[in-house]
Amino acid sequence: MKNCFTFLNFAITLFFSIVSYSQKTDFVYGDALPDAPSLSARGEYKVGVKTLEFTNSNQIDILKSKGEQTAFYDRKLKIEVWYPATLVSDQKELVVYDEVMGSSNDPKRPIIPFTFQGRAARDAKPLTTEGKFPLVIVSHGYLGSRLLLTYLTENLASKGYIVVAIDHMESTFRDAAGFPSTLLNRSKDIIFVLNQMAALNQSKDALKGLIDVDQTGLIGYSMGGYGVLNVAGAGYSDNSLKLFGALTGGSKALESRLGSNAEYKTSIDARIKAVVAFAPWGMERGVWDAESLKGLKIPTFFFAGSQDDISGYEKGIKAIYNGAINTDRYMLTYMNARHNVAPNPPPAESLQPGLHIDEYYRYAEPAWNEKRINNINQHFVTAFLGIHLKQKDFGKYLNLPQDSNAKTWEGFKPRSSVGLELLHALPEGK
Template identity: 25%
Template sequence: MFYRRFKVSGFVLVAIFLIACQPIVQPLPSEPQPPQGLRPDAPPYAIRGPFAVGTRDYVVAKEDHTLLLTAWYPARNPENAREEIRYQLTEGISSVPPVPPARHIIKGRALRDAAPDVAQGPYPLVVHAPGLGGVRQQNPYLVEHLASHGFVVISWEPRGEVLFGDFWQGAATRPLDMQATIDYAEQLTAVAGEWAGLIDMEQIAVSGFSSGGWTALVGGGAQVDYGMCFANPELAAASELSDCAQFVPHQQEIAAMLGLATAPNGLWPAQNDPRVDAILALTVDGDIWGANFEGLAHLDLPTMIMTGSHDTTITPEANTYPVYEQLGSASQAQKNLVVFEGGDHAIFFNSCRDLPWASEIPYFVCADAVWDMDRVHDLINHLATAFLLAELKGDPDAARALAPEQVSFPGVRYETTAYAATP
């Protein structure tokens, strides 16, 4: 082992001392800070938007259940309060960590119950579907970011699902609750509503992560068909936690929950909401659209799908890739595919930094072996925000940011039929 001796002059020591003694100029808490992304190299639409972000919870009594909602929205912040929050997770949800309830939290950047910024509205609506057995505050890095760019985002608490157990009821409750969430948004923004004039109900997108991905596709018009399950019984035999193993044995119950007299053969009736204008899906299941993905053929809404190429939960070769290829095959839908090379399922989840209980769970749940989580979240935010600005607000600059030559980030593969190369 070699040691190097350093000779430091008295001049250098004095200089270091003087620098250390200089007063550190810190901006006052009331001074607004320039917007930034999660990392200094964040691309343009990953930089926090011009709006402060508010968040508010709603408890909606339905006939046979309670719908729990969380909304994020452009807010007023006249005193430039620091945007930070600790979301309290709902006890009893299957994915809540096995730690004391006081630690059932996710850190975020929003102002609790802040007054909405109605003056600059109305704002397009994004209804966000959590993953299997998840919580409505599951993706704050994304939903808060969208709100900062002038969207109202609402997510609901999934019901009838256990993360590592039975989840078949979600085949019915997810599309029903998505529609109920849009209905409630319409009530909020009505003339006599709590948020009168805040939401533009003519511009709506549905988004989702993991099981929320297929939920978003259904909400936008994709039709369920269990033909692939019947044609490939090994799919159900491989795991009791697959969609085929869960949904097929309970078809009659699912049909009844959806108000159908019996389970259909082949394509099920569409469970979409006609008010939806665009779809954002962060990974997508591939075994519930028919033996040849017939349920995706007539989907005709602009769609962006993202995945990690090494997703070990929803393998892209059997799921996301063929879903993208067959989506809109009969309608020539405008579609986009974003692949994060080497990324696993958790790239779309929260960073361990935002989970005080991260030490209680496997590291791979909130981190990735290849991607820095801040970097991949910046890229997700950039592409998702540009897509929604282009489709729901008609923003030409955002559309240009999605031209093939503009999406040239290392480690990202991109395909599009929607955005032409810039001249």
Template identity: 35%
Template sequence: MKFPIGWLLCLLLASPSASLAQEALSDAPALAAPGAYPVGVLTQTLIQKDQPDLVASDLAAGKLARGDRSLPLTFWHPAVKPAADAPRARYTMPDKPAAGKPPAEVPYKTGGAYPDAKPVRGQAFPLVVISHGYRNWATSFSDLAENLASKGYVVAAIDHHDLEPVTLAAPQLSFATTVITRVADQRFVIDALTRKGGQGPLRDVYDAENVALIGYSMGGFGALATMGAGLDPNGPLSKSAPAGLLRPFTTDNPTFAAGAPQNVKAMVAFAPWGGAPPLRAWTAESLAKITVPSLLIVGDQDDVSGYGDGVAWVYGAMTGADRNLLVYENARHNIARDGTPPSLVGDFQSVVRFEEPVWRRDRILAINRHFITAFLDARLKGDQAHGAYLAVPTVKAVDGVWRPGSDAGSAGAYASPSDTASAGYWPGFQNRWALGLQLRHDTAAAPAAPR
């Protein structure tokens, strides 16, 4: 394992008054606010040996190249309170790609975390691994990562180094490489962090047997497979993979499903790709192999992963898992990341890549923090009081009822099941403000009786 300074962070001085941005949002749901811990941030790089390299291969001649794969990780963790003038992290992102040029890094945003702050030890915090979408980057999830770390989690975001199509002589190798590496990357990182929990700068800070996996889009595709849903060997995706490189992850590989990491106790999948035709990656029987408690989050107008025949179909097929489905009505695919980098707000194509046409970005991020906190606290910390925020009285938020005439309902109070006036409303939301959302819950089906 290597411990470089890290190309994902630009450790420059930021204003000492900078703080977690979500502190100022007064209409955020109850569990969206930061926790009590200051947050530290650091980077490490893992080296995955002997991996397929499609760009260096001559597939027409049947020659598959292999090489070491570098996987930078950004960690956020609960930290000892730093000095008042301690610098804050300034995150960077890949620059706009140019033909024939390697990607450079440019400033992205100032965060609320402290570079290289001393971690809080002796608490055995749960570990959360985040896997980004196609051509995203690790610190584009800094809002969620910093928030979770402030609540007593260690968060490790993988940077998968997706190849930019414009930089390749054969642009199709960009997505092909992403498809064949996501599952391997995730399983490798989870295994490495499990083995290395007692080493390095985060030695004995996190509990390597109490892990959650969060994936967005292609990261969600990887998460479903990582947790045991073998790919359909007869499906169009497996058949289209070059050199048969998806065969290690298919259902006819007897060791694949058995290799799902047992220390992962919860999975969150934002808009997971791979469920919709024409490249449906799984059978319903394969998805039923997932048994880890799961939270899926999606927009009902998702035109990348698909909704009805995509993510909703995946959710319906996951009959082996206790699961929740959070739906943003009138949202498309951009329901996970921090939002448009400040330097790109005037570029429409960039806005299309990061934003939603209907939903406020700060509102989406706050709702995600609220529900993911409730879900992870219940599953990894046994906090059933927070888990109760998932027990909404109506599937559609708009159908919730707050009894008219309640003073608290007009004063910004949060709905609570213990309050007779608001017991029919979504808990943790303010009156009139739970709107445009749906939340389903389904328990794992009992296994069929043996014949």
């Protein structure tokens, strides 16, 4: 009998030890792996999160406009906002995000709801004792959602930024529509949200007075990269009208975003101080040319996969980097990676047998661990935005040998900085 009780006690102890260990080791997107570079760690602030919705009224409906007959509609943009917060004693820094996989315009990829956990407190009280925080606006790809990069949005908020991610109408998993809507509206949505956040800073919202819109950074992935570069000064080329015209049935709606357009040149917003472009799409299609890229003068950090078969590498992302001769710019390349150098890791639901492979390959990289990519992104985005939005002394994390295999990079664990390349170029003449 004594042996039975001894075994029972052992079994109970083992069970609770396993449960406790499981709770301690539950991985949340963005958590630091053992070999995570130093700046990937979360910052000192607790993080709150809330959902808002803005409506941009009377916009051109490019999908319903026919010839000279222009249709108009209201663009409803749902946004997620992460911010430094003050938590009450019983409030946990945990949140469950509601997401979907699939595509609403593809019968082979039905919409499948799923949830995942994040490290933020829903509707927590904003921290009001430390003044304003720089603003960061995040634009997802096509298709995507405002929750595609939570590993990064939460991480930045914990470091003292107010981070806003947009659900671009007609470009998300839930409401996918024709590609011309994304071509026309991506940069316009970003500008609109920047202005809405400036207005929110003067409103009765809980974030009133906390948003430093004069220190704004933009982050875009794929079509989001296409958008943020245009907002920052890389006007679309005159030749791109051939592409836009072919896809939209007419190009007049897009003329206002051409680099040669005087109206566009006056739209470059001095509040924007830094740009991060993950795998920006468009260069291989002629969206930019040598002349239009000269307009990009805001410091920019590009991220790319050397085998990107969506945006292209040598004639795509790297060509943008090389052509942006009037700005201080960096480009980090994940060697042998394809296009997915920005999103969260694949959700567990995407591993189910029988699903379309795109549910997995919307997130996964064939040659890289996505969690590892996330940590490296956190590190370099923290360094870059810290320099330009917070005047942090992070230069040593960017002043690196080009080839990561040659010598362990600053901030990386020994033997861990492999398979990466970092390029840096100053504006022409400097």
